Amino acid sequence: MTIPLPARIGLLVVLTTGFYTYVGQLVPQKEVQPPQETAIRADLTTADMVTVGRQIMEGKGLCFTCHTIGKSGVLRFPDLDGVASRAATREPGLSDVEYFAKSIYAPDSFIVPGFNPGMPVINKPPIGLTDQEILCVIAYLQTLGGTATVTLQTSHRYYTAPGAIPPAPPDEKAEPGEKLPLTLPPAQKGETPKAPAAGPTPGKKGEV
């Protein structure tokens, strides 16, 4: 029996698309939901912040798309294992918290030697972490080779906790490694602390 030509061609088309659909089922299947807003309660302890920070890094922050923990060899982005111990001494004059904050708010201002600029601005869309969420991330990062110390009342040069003394606006012209002012001007009563501009907008390459 001869199969009619249209049926033969139809069969070939169906089998080919079927094969590719089958290949599509063989790869890992993951449904990615839009990031959920993490509720940051005002009474979070540092230990709670570490847990929340880890969740943010795995989810909304997309950190582990690039960064790894405890991996060596050919890496495109720095491994975070032991990063807390390196952070305290990475840039002269910057504490670990200040270094982490700078890496997150102005990621292109310092590039780890051997790597290319590639870290996006985290506190603006599309990722858009809030200042409190970033504090939680810093708390988690501090546990990678150190001990978490930050609280929701911790201020740094890019963020002033409610009720705390507003820090000096960041010096965008500061060269990498330049010592930052350690003394902060006193806050004026009733003045609303303002978060400074954070890093370049998408598409504009920052200075390394």
Added chain:
Amino acid sequence: MNGVRSKQLLFVLGPLTGLVMFGAVIIVATFLTNREYREPDRAPIAIVDPTPRASGLADEAAAADAAAKAKPYVEAEYRRFPVVGSRVAIWAVAQLHLLFAAFVLAVPIFALIIEVIGYKTGDKRYDRLAHEFSKLLSVSFSLTATFGAFLTFMLIALYPKFTNYLMSVFSPTFLPYVLLFFAEAFFLYTYYYGWGKFHPLVHIALGAGLNLVGTGIMLIANSWLTFMMSPRGISDSGALISLEDAINNYTWMPINVHRIIANVAFGGSVAAAYAAFKFLAADTDEERAHYDWMGYIGNFVAIISFLPLPFAGYWLAKEIYAYSQTLGLTMMGGAFSWLFIIQAVLIGNLFLGANYYLWLGMGRVEGAQPFQRFVKYLLVAIVLCFMIWATPRSIIATVSEIRAMGGSTHPILGFFGVMSAKNTAVNILILTTFMSFLLYRRTGRTATVSWAKTGQAVQLLIFGAAAVFVIFLGVYGYFVEASVRIGLSVPQVSSVLFAMVSISVIDIFLFRRPKLTGEVRWGRIPAISQYVLIFIAVTFTWLMGLMGYVRSGLRQHWHVYGVIRDTSPDAFTPTLGFATQVVSVTVLLFFVLIGFVFWLASLHDRPDFEAGTKAS
């Protein structure tokens, strides 16, 4: 005789049935009306109070009227499409629109080139071939426009708020778009129906106009979709600052170039599939020879356009990274990274199919045996490259397997999962396919120029040097830091492009006035080669669907990346398995519709009804 009586009977029964049905409707309506509740006959309402039921009905009507009048206008953000949901509905319609649009834009490009070759050489076969290609255009154009209108209405109905935003940004581009569309219709139908009716140069000018206008339409539409991916020229809240910047955003030009090349490759493959269909259905050797030649030309167009496509892809990916690292990393290292393994399978199949067709094609040329012995080496190279390209960085494994491997990366295969290996594999794959073309070109002819041996030696040297250089850079990439490694893909691509261009130029001069050693017997090719052409067309179409998904899906839960967030129930990114199912359904729908186009085009060659009746 019986047949005539039956027809007469049917002629009488038709109106009779209609009358019976009409009578039945009247009876049923009367029956229902007679049983309707009616108010009893009473004195006028001014004298007698209404019954409680009547006043209750009046109150209800008044309340409903008041509620209707007080209903506030609420602007819908989203509407739901039944069963499959809004996203899948838009996805399928957009994909079908784009597939037909790609075909309609591509066919005039190579039809015009073939027509120009025919005009320059005076060979009428080329003119006939170009005309044959253009037969596929008119119905496809109508389907493109229909799906375009369908997509527009679906966007307005299902995503009104977002569509309204896009209109607020791009409304100045709508009038030029519509005018160009009118011009496209004018050029397309004049080009097709005017075949052989004008001076050849006038007709060629019409073809050039068709291509220019078609490209213009594509550029405008590309600005809308690339803006969604890499918005520019707007404020933080999305207000338009510069329309020029919104159009000329980061990914606009790379997408334009990528689409033009991909459209030609896709259009060539679908036209080759049409030729294959006609070849398989042909009754005479003459028809088979013609459609074999047409299929060869279609496939040649597809593969030659396909070879530079990965380079255009590199540029697009580079611009995506330049715009937003997050977007780039989502594509290559995040939710979509495994999609590129599926892509590797598709492209590997395309290369295998294209090479296999060429090798089968050598059989139609007398004296091709000396070249056919190289086929096995080419096959080994292609299979090896395919395997390397399809090797993932990390492997899906059980816990015990991961423990045995010492991690999710295989100790040996893991080396093939990184970009150094993959870039090398794809470049060698391109070089190997190019070599197949060169061998095919040599079948049945010998170079007669005095410097033939030197020329061939130089070609071989360039080819070998390019291959060694590409492999060297691939291996070198393992020993340098990421910042250096990323830059190595540029010299790899450049060396392959240089090899392809320089060898082609030498080849053109080398085979000027060659000595013919064997005749090309068009039509003398195994039937399986035609199924390979159809397989290539389906694979191209599926690849277009898959890559269309990654381009659009990359935005994830954003309508306009970083500016307008998708808050609909469809805002999640589906599994790759689901995405491939949608792509497959769309591809099948496309082939049903393109089959209809092929059938309509083939009606040209059939005798008309009257002539057929008389002949029988």
